[in-house]
Amino acid sequence: xxxxxxxxxxxxxxxxxxxxxxxxxxxxxxxxxxxxxxxxxxxxxxxxxxxxxxxxxxxxxxxxxxxxxxxxxxxxxxxxxxxxxxxxxxxxxxxxxxxxxxxxxxxxxxxxxxxxxxxxxxxxxxxxxxxxxxxxxxxxxxxxxxxxxxxxxxxxxxxxxxxxxxxxxxxxxxxxxxxxxxxxxxxxxxxxxxxxxxxxxxxxxxxxxxxxxxxxxxxxxxxxxxxxxx
Amino acid sequence: xxxxxxxxxxxxxxxxxxxxxxxxxxxxxxxxxxxxxxxxxxxxxxxxxxxxxxxxxxxxxxxxxxxxxxxxxxxxxxxxxxxxxxxxxxxxxxxxxxxxxxxxxxxxxxxxxxxxxxxxxxxxxxxxxxxxxxxxxxxxxxxxxxxxxxxxxxxxxxxxxxxxxxxxxxxxxxxxxxxxxxxxxxxxxxxxxxxxxxxxxxxxxxxxxxxxxxxxxxxxxxxxxxxxxxxxxxxxxxxxxxxxxxxxxxxxxxxxxxxxxxxxxxxxxxxxxxxxxxxxxxxxxxxxxxxxxxxxxxxxxxxxxxxxxxxxxxxxxxxxxxxxxxxxxxxxxxxxxxxxxxxxxxxxxxxxxxxxxxxxxxxxxxxxxxxxxxxxxxxxxxxxxxxxxxxxxxxxxxxxxxxxxxxxxxxxxxxxxxxxxxxxxxxxxxxxxxxxxxxxxxxxxxxxxxxxxxxxxxxxxxxxxxxxxxxxxxxxxxxxxxxxxxxxxxxxxxxxxxxxxxxxxxxxxxxxxxxxxxxxxxxxxxxxxxxxxxx
Numbered sequence: 001x002x003x004x005x006x007x008x009x010x011x012x013x014x015x016x017x018x019x020x021x022x023x024x025x026x027x028x029x030x031x032x033x034x035x036x037x038x039x040x041x042x043x044x045x046x047x048x049x050x051x052x053x054x055x056x057x058x059x060x061x062x063x064x065x066x067x068x069x070x071x072x073x074x075x076x077x078x079x080x081x082x083x084x085x086x087x088x089x090x091x092x093x094x095x096x097x098x099x100x101x102x103x104x105x106x107x108x109x110x111x112x113x114x115x116x117x118x119x120x121x122x123x124x125x126x127x128x129x130x131x132x133x134x135x136x137x138x139x140x141x142x143x144x145x146x147x148x149x150x151x152x153x154x155x156x157x158x159x160x161x162x163x164x165x166x167x168x169x170x171x172x173x174x175x176x177x178x179x180x181x182x183x184x185x186x187x188x189x190x191x192x193x194x195x196x197x198x199x200x201x202x203x204x205x206x207x208x209x210x211x212x213x214x215x216x217x218x219x220x221x222x223x224x225x226x227x228x229x230x
Numbered sequence: 231x232x233x234x235x236x237x238x239x240x241x242x243x244x245x246x247x248x249x250x251x252x253x254x255x256x257x258x259x260x261x262x263x264x265x266x267x268x269x270x271x272x273x274x275x276x277x278x279x280x281x282x283x284x285x286x287x288x289x290x291x292x293x294x295x296x297x298x299x300x301x302x303x304x305x306x307x308x309x310x311x312x313x314x315x316x317x318x319x320x321x322x323x324x325x326x327x328x329x330x331x332x333x334x335x336x337x338x339x340x341x342x343x344x345x346x347x348x349x350x351x352x353x354x355x356x357x358x359x360x361x362x363x364x365x366x367x368x369x370x371x372x373x374x375x376x377x378x379x380x381x382x383x384x385x386x387x388x389x390x391x392x393x394x395x396x397x398x399x400x401x402x403x404x405x406x407x408x409x410x411x412x413x414x415x416x417x418x419x420x421x422x423x424x425x426x427x428x429x430x431x432x433x434x435x436x437x438x439x440x441x442x443x444x445x446x447x448x449x450x451x452x453x454x455x456x457x458x459x460x461x462x463x464x465x466x467x468x469x470x471x472x473x474x475x476x477x478x479x480x481x482x483x484x485x486x487x488x489x490x491x492x493x494x495x496x497x498x499x500x501x502x503x504x505x506x507x508x509x510x511x512x513x514x515x516x517x518x519x520x521x522x523x524x525x526x527x528x529x530x531x532x533x534x535x536x537x538x539x540x541x542x543x544x545x546x547x548x549x550x551x552x553x554x555x556x557x558x559x560x561x562x563x564x565x566x567x568x569x570x571x572x573x574x575x576x577x578x579x580x581x582x583x584x585x586x587x588x589x590x591x592x593x594x595x596x597x598x599x600x601x602x603x604x605x606x607x608x609x610x611x612x613x614x615x616x617x618x619x620x621x622x623x624x625x626x627x628x629x630x631x632x633x634x635x636x637x638x639x640x641x642x643x644x645x646x647x648x649x650x651x652x653x654x655x656x657x658x659x660x661x662x663x664x665x666x667x668x669x670x671x672x673x674x675x676x677x678x679x680x681x682x683x684x685x686x687x688x689x690x691x692x693x694x695x696x697x698x699x700x701x702x703x704x705x706x707x708x709x710x711x712x713x714x715x716x717x718x719x720x721x722x723x724x725x726x727x728x729x730x731x732x733x734x735x736x737x738x739x740x741x742x743x744x745x746x747x748x749x750x751x752x753x754x755x756x757x758x759x760x761x762x763x764x765x
Contacts, residue, residue, distance in 0.1 A: 030334035040409040058443030148457025165456030
């Protein structure tokens with residue numbers, strides 16, 4: 001259904017090639033060249049990602065501190081998380097990073113339709129990730145594995161409630177980043193359909209791709225720290 | 231590229247909308263300037279009320295709780311709304327692109343966004359005062375902040391939002407310095423104000439997100455009790471202090487570094503001498519930015535931190551004195567045998583050197599472990615950081631504002647009244663805070679509005695001083711506003727400065743320069759410009 005609408009939209013906007021060829025990107029007034037614009041935006045994005053790492057860094061430090069205080073509790077806590085769902089989600093996210101990069105590459109080569117399909121696949125995988133997350137959250141909430149004060153789950157260790165405070169904070173914050181990413185990619189798809197991107201201009205795609213890799217990267221740390229170390 | 235007409239940025243477009251949606255860094259800088267001074271006067275009124283309450287030893291017109299709320303609001307407004315954005319967001323925004331010969335910052339839309347994020351943060355902050363002002367102190371220490379019923383969530387949310395404004399400004403400035411410099415403007419031809427903003431941007435980007443996550447966790451702690459900071463749930467309140475100061479100590483350098491940059495501009499221009507040890511000045515800014523991240527533990531000397539951590543943090547804190555000392559000595563050396571022109575901005579620069587040195591040296595006292603245990607949470611600490619923040623940053627900020635007022639507004643202020651205000655501010659400031667060193671060393675604790683009778687004369691002295699200080703600012707605001715309407719028209723280069731901002735009209739044209747200037751000399755090479763040799 002969605003694919004049908006997309007196809008129609010694309011046909012409407014890109015019935016002929018001249019739309020693509022005719023378009024050129026105008027460099028913002030403060031820059032002298034497109035190259036300067038591209039490099040500046042890229043630097044800005046990398047610096048912004050450094051900021052993101054520090055933002056998550058606080059939570060990772062909290063994780064380390066509490067793990068040091070309660071090593072046995074953390075070992076037990078990992079058993080309350082589902083390795084199966086975690087693994088599936090890791091697979092989803094890693095694949096989505098792959099399709100995102102392929103999508104960027106396709107658009108840079110003016111293979112617009114292919115690019116849009118790949119971006120939509122990325123959105124699909126990200127949505128699937130959030131779906132699995134929702135299933136996991138529902139199970140945790142059902143069994144009472146809730147943050148600190150609300151905790152009523154079963155467990156051997158009497159500080160287990162602390163783990164779930166950190167678990168929800170970390171995965172919740174990461175989830176917010178995934179949702180923002182989905183929004184950004186959909187915005188890219190919209191602009192691509194309007195014919196704004198191609199080999200002549202792909203700056204926003206490059207930026208969102210970087211962001212998406214970061215979201216993926218954070219998860220590749222979360223998964224072992226929360227699920228795998230048992 | 232379209233050709234931009236050669237008219238000044240005030241007249242280029244008109245109407246309210248042309249300001250609200252402007253992407254011009256100069257207009258955004260001026261809007262910041264307005265909001266920042268508004269915040270300063272709000273925080274200043276709180277300060278005057280605090281001092282008034284302290285006139286008598288048994289309290290006067292405030293209850294305990296109202297006093298707690300008032301000093302918290304004074305701190306939170308002054309730190310988050312005034313001093314952190316102060317110089318970078320206003321003067322930095324206006325002059326960074328001009329000083330490196332660029333048409334604008336790297337990301338003008340992001341610049342406008344960070345301005346509006348600041349406004350939203352300010353609305354939250356000021357709104358929180360109306361719905362139940364916070365009484366935790368501006369540091370929001372747990373567990374008190376998680377148990378008090380005042381509006382902690384709104385105020386921390388405000389600080390969180392303001393933090394993002396600060397980060398985005400940092401990202402913007404860093405990219406601007408890296409990629410927007412005019413041809414020939416190499417790294418070591420950049421004015422030192424630009425260097426200091428660059429060092430500041432690094433701290434803004436790398437430290438502020440930690441405050442963001444800390445305040446977010448505090449909000450989660452208060453709303454859904456995640457237990458990380460709450461000792462009754464097994465959490466660790468000391469962790470909050472570590473997190474908080476991991477940002478808030480570097481934040482001190484976010485406040486002072488741009489001020490140091492302004493100092494270098496003013497000192498060299500009004501001494502008509504090349505800055506002494508230019509490279510050392512640039513490197514010391516970067517050194518301060520790096521060491522800034524390694525000293526946060528000195529706020530936890532009495533919080534139950536390990537003794538060995540205390541020793542290391544104490545040592546690292548002493549290290550900060552080295553680059554700071556380099557700067558002070560280099561300013562002195564710059565003035566040596568210079569032809570000094572005692573204009574108002576330069577008077578503020580001299581005030582900075584005097585006051586910042588006192589603030590810095592008393593900082594060394596506090597870095598010493600044994601002394602600090604005696605002085606922790608006394609008026610000595612209060613006096614110390616006011617000497618650094620007000621005596622340092624605010625003096626440089628006012629000085630810088632006077633230095634660039636003709637350039638920004640296009641009008642000259644009244645030099646006579648400016649000197650009067652400068653004298654009142656300098657005198658008033660010392661009256662308020664010098665006695666606080668004495669009170670603190672005798673054991674007067676901070677954050678209490680009742681005190682032993684023996685402190686009454688000193689407290690009263692301090693309160694009288696606050697009136698002189700307040701009067702100084704009042705005079706300043708009057709002649710500055712007067713100058714906007716009735717001031718003489720400013721020439722392009724009233725102080726004979728030689729950095730790039732003096733090579734465009736006052737006020738600057740829309741894209742800063744009619745044509746991109748050629749960079750032919752070092753930023754402070756007065757000898758080359760004047761064509762004679764200075765000893």
